[in-house]
Amino acid sequence: MKENLIKYILGVSDNSLILGQRLGELCGHGPNLETDIALTNISLDLLGQTRNYYQYIASLQGEGKTEDDIAFMRSEREYLNVLLVEQPNNHFGFVMARQFYFDVFHVLLMENLQHSNDETLIAIANKGIKEVSYHLRFSSDWVKRLGDGTSESHQKMQEAIDGLWVFTDELFHLTDADKHMIEEGIGVDVSTLKEAYYKKVSEVLTEATLSVPEEKYFQKGGKQGIHSEHMGFILAELQYMQRTYPNMKW
Amino acid sequence: MLRNRIKYIEFLVEEKQHIEESLIPILDTVSDPEIPVLTILDMGVVREASENMGVVTIKITPTYSGCPAMDVIGDDIIAAFSSVGKEAKVELILSPAWTTDWITPKGRKALEEYGIAAPLNAIADKEALLGNKKLVKCTNCGSTNTKVVSQFGSTACKALFKCEECQEPFDYFKCL
Numbered sequence: 001m002k003e004n005l006i007k008y009i010l011g012v013s014d015n016s017l018i019l020g021q022r023l024g025e026l027c028g029h030g031p032n033l034e035t036d037i038a039l040t041n042i043s044l045d046l047l048g049q050t051r052n053y054y055q056y057i058a059s060l061q062g063e064g065k066t067e068d069d070i071a072f073m074r075s076e077r078e079y080l081n082v083l084l085v086e087q088p089n090n091h092f093g094f095v096m097a098r099q100f101y102f103d104v105f106h107v108l109l110m111e112n113l114q115h116s117n118d119e120t121l122i123a124i125a126n127k128g129i130k131e132v133s134y135h136l137r138f139s140s141d142w143v144k145r146l147g148d149g150t151s152e153s154h155q156k157m158q159e160a161i162d163g164l165w166v167f168t169d170e171l172f173h174l175t176d177a178d179k180h181m182i183e184e185g186i187g188v189d190v191s192t193l194k195e196a197y198y199k200k201v202s203e204v205l206t207e208a209t210l211s212v213p214e215e216k217y218f219q220k221g222g223k224q225g226i227h228s229e230h231m232g233f234i235l236a237e238l239q240y241m242q243r244t245y246p247n248m249k250w
Numbered sequence: 251m252l253r254n255r256i257k258y259i260e261f262l263v264e265e266k267q268h269i270e271e272s273l274i275p276i277l278d279t280v281s282d283p284e285i286p287v288l289t290i291l292d293m294g295v296v297r298e299a300s301e302n303m304g305v306v307t308i309k310i311t312p313t314y315s316g317c318p319a320m321d322v323i324g325d326d327i328i329a330a331f332s333s334v335g336k337e338a339k340v341e342l343i344l345s346p347a348w349t350t351d352w353i354t355p356k357g358r359k360a361l362e363e364y365g366i367a368a369p370l371n372a373i374a375d376k377e378a379l380l381g382n383k384k385l386v387k388c389t390n391c392g393s394t395n396t397k398v399v400s401q402f403g404s405t406a407c408k409a410l411f412k413c414e415e416c417q418e419p420f421d422y423f424k425c426l
């Protein structure tokens with residue numbers, strides 16, 4: 001039970017950690033000051049949520065574990081985030097498409113996690129839902145603005161929407177730990193969110209004058225710890241300080 | 251880790267604050283490090299404050315999940331009580347989640363005077379941030395002829411606005 005619960009929470013929270021890290025890479029590199037600040041604010045929200053989850057996991061693990069051990073001291077195969085969030089920043093259209101695809105899912109997940117049996121997860125979701133609603137508003141806004149913008153912005157947004165589409169289906173896969181936690185009334189059965197997800201995505205894309213991809217081939221693996229070639233580089237940067245100076249504090 | 255002085259994830263059952271009268275003067279000396287004109291009581295982040303056997307226990311709730319000010323606030327509370335010879339323990343609670351409704355009238359006034367527009371109600375907030383309606387009042391000239399520049403401002407809790415009357419940019423504290 002405890003092991004499954006920990007795995008379940010990692011499956012939820014590693015998405016926020018890795019996407020937060022990806023957005024953090026853009027600090028000082030946003031297309032303009034306001035957008036730069038917005039991206040790092042979203043990153044901060046996600047990392048804040050991650051801390052809440054990891055503190056909870058650390059308390060479940062006991063043995064003097066801290067949130068830092070969970071963030072920094074695991075190997076690649078132990079991270080359970082979906083492939084979507086580890087995709088590179090590429091151009092700004094990709095940053096917004098990745099964010100949009102994740103935010104639509106994240107809002108649905110938080111809404112449902114509020115009905116969990118686990119009071120810590122409820123508390124984290126209650127807090128997070130308000131933040132992720134702002135994220136979705138921001139990313140939808142950009143998808144629409146770029147999709148319905150100039151012919152170049154339209155083409156680039158479509159390219160990103162098409163390119164990242166193959167990673168959307170994995171959001172709804174269930175791991176064994178997920179299934180156990182759904183049975184316990186703790187986890188959210190994400191497979192039931194799929195319809196609402198694609199409906200919302202289609203609505204926004206249509207409003208953005210973008211075409212909804214029809215590709216039926218999807219990529220998966222992250223939830224099982226099998227990551228893309230990008231993951232190692234993310235972790236190298238993320239873990240550098242803790243690996244170089246073990247147990248460092250500031 | 252700065253945070254190891256603070257204990258995490260505790261729950262309050264009630265939304266109501268429980269602050270012992272005698273502790274208010276000390277708590278009122280601790281301000282929000284990001285908005286120094288607001289004390290933590292004005293912000294509504296202190297949910298419980300009690301003293302038992304000479305040890306003060308303060309429960310605070312974060313404004314946003316990733317609010318970096320919470321670490322500083324925790325340390326400042328401990329320092330404020332220590333300066334009057336009291337030991338304080340700070341606990342961070344996540345539930346019930348903080349809302350901008352908990353900012354006191356005095357706090358809202360202080361925000362406006364500082365140049366940050368106070369949060370509107372949830373429906374008006376959405377309309378204003380989506381740019382559908384002009385509802386946020388310029389803190390410089392009072393005009394509502396203002397427009398949203400960015401939904402995310404200098405900190406996670408604020409959005410950036412610009413007044414089209416007097417051209418002044420200003421922050422708006424988002425409804426949460």
Ligand SMILES: [Zn+2]
Pocket residue numbers: 388389390391392393413414415416417418
């Ligand atoms: Zn003005």
